[in-house]
């Protein structure tokens with residue numbers, strides 16, 4: 001079954017075609033990695049998929065439904081989660097408060113004025129379980145800005161996962177991490193359930209080849225290669241443009 005299908009998707013910024021007529025689909029449970037030089041349009045593509053930016057043209061289908069024009073929060077309710085290239089935690093709030101805020105909005109009834117004490121209990125138990133699993137419970141009263149970058153990253157991705165997404169979009173999860181922290185992220189992605197579809201953008205080749213079942217290469221907003229990791233590694237154009245290897 002298809003999780004995501006993008007058809008003829010484009011995004012122009014003034015004269016720049018950041019994403020240029022891109023089409024691909026991702027099966028439920030697939031691990032797709034998107035690579036490409038800086039400025040290739042990877043982050044813009046994610047912004048289109050999760051609705052941060054409107055598409056100039058093209059369609060986006062998520063779990064069989066056309067979501068091209070629906071707002072970001074409704075895409076989130078349908079099961080999209082995203083960890084940003086830039087940390088999206090509240091740096092001046094505690095670890096615990098960040099957990100509460102992230103998990104509070106899981107259900108569509110979040111704007112209800114009166115809620116049972118039981119509802120809050122369910123959320124705070126869930127936050128506690130999540131922070132324990134992330135090995136951050138001991139640091140629950142720390143301000144997030146005082147955590148290491150690796151811990152911030154782990155927390156951000158972990159909170160995204162606690163929302164039990166159907167599609168996880170990760171934009172450069174390895175950026176700024178030590179090798180050890182990066183291998184922690186690789187394990188985390190590998191251990192995700194097969195019901196979760198994962199699309200990752202990254203530059204770290206250990207991560208790329210560690211998690212990818214399939215790789216798409218973007219170049220000036222266009223797909224120049226789409227295939228199994230071995231095919232991508234052997235593709236002469238990719239080697240020349242992206243891996244910088246001349247034959």
Ligand SMILES: Nc1ncnc2c1ncn2[C@@H]1O[C@H](COP(=O)(O)OP(=O)(O)O)[C@@H](O)[C@H]1O
Nearest residue numbers: 013016018036037038039040041042043044045
């Ligand atoms: N909000 C924006 N306004 C204008 N140009 C943008 C904007 N966001 C991205 N771009 C341009 O679109 C192209 C793709 O950028 P981006 O998607 O960030 O690439 P990547 O994530 O692959 O490095 C670049 O030329 C970039 O300068």
Ligand SMILES: [Mg+2]
Nearest residue numbers: 042043044085
């Ligand atoms: Mg980017």
